[in-house]
Amino acid sequence: MTAERLVEFRAYRLKPGTVQAFEQVFVEESLPLHQRWGMDVVAFGSPPDTTDQFFLIRAYADHDHREASQAAFYASADWVLGPREAIVRLIDSDSCTLACLPEPLIDALRNPSHPEVS
Template sequence: MNQLLEIRNYQLLPASTARFHQLMEEAALPLLQAAGMEVVFYGPSLQQDDAYCLIRAYRDVGHLQRSQAQFYESEAWRNGPRNAIVALIVSYQNVAIARQSFQN
């Protein structure tokens, strides 16, 4: 069972949400999954224009670190969708929480 959630919120360039979503869905998502990350949610914000959310789940901090290293250091990411995706991001915020934090 995954014990950690990572929530990443992106602020995107104006009018780039549809393109960002397409790149996420078609190019980045398969790479994230291949690196061992469970993508719980990805999609545009319902409350804020040009904002996007990605939620990933991990077994523990070690799993987060290993799978992110595998993903971000991979040739498939670096030579694939990386430049197109990064070019659309103005900023992002990231938080990781333990399952105990969101379980009653």
Template sequence: MTRIVEILMYTLKPGSGSDFHRIMQEASIPLHLKAGMDVISYGGSIHDGDSYHLIRAYESESHRLASQDAFYASAAWREGPRADIISRIEVSTMTVMALTQDAIDAIRASRKSI
């Protein structure tokens, strides 16, 4: 079985990494989970405190698009952490790929061991 995996990588404004992580952990990730998104991993980079990643998995490309449309249009996101998150991002990049469930589980497990 393969799933669609989206990897978001952020270059944050200098010195904002710890605040960004706090906002993600306390506000944004709970909203992702509530919206039914599978958050595989998120956090700062080992090499730079102002680099960050968010990895999410979906059942299909149509599920990814529908989930995100609903999530980003929601009042909980727009009136919640959106402004605080966006204001700390300098550059955002994204890639989308198909991965097996075993690969997804390995990424999830590796994040817990860091």
């Protein structure tokens, strides 16, 4: 049996005309922090043929790991004094869906067009 991990699918509705600015801040500032804090960013980006939307997919060992990881990350000076304000001011709303998925399916979701995500 293949082990499963908890996968978070986060969708953002951005303020009109800000998707490029959001993606730039995410790639240049937020993503490196996610990686430094050991968070598994599976994929991210703007869905094709949409405007003002962005998605982020992250994987965790389980619910406890997700809760502890995010609590530490979002309370850190790295985040609070770093890209937090630039990111938050561009978001109109967001939603989150969680699912337990097997590792091969998580790997299939990884976005090869973003080499910065391993």
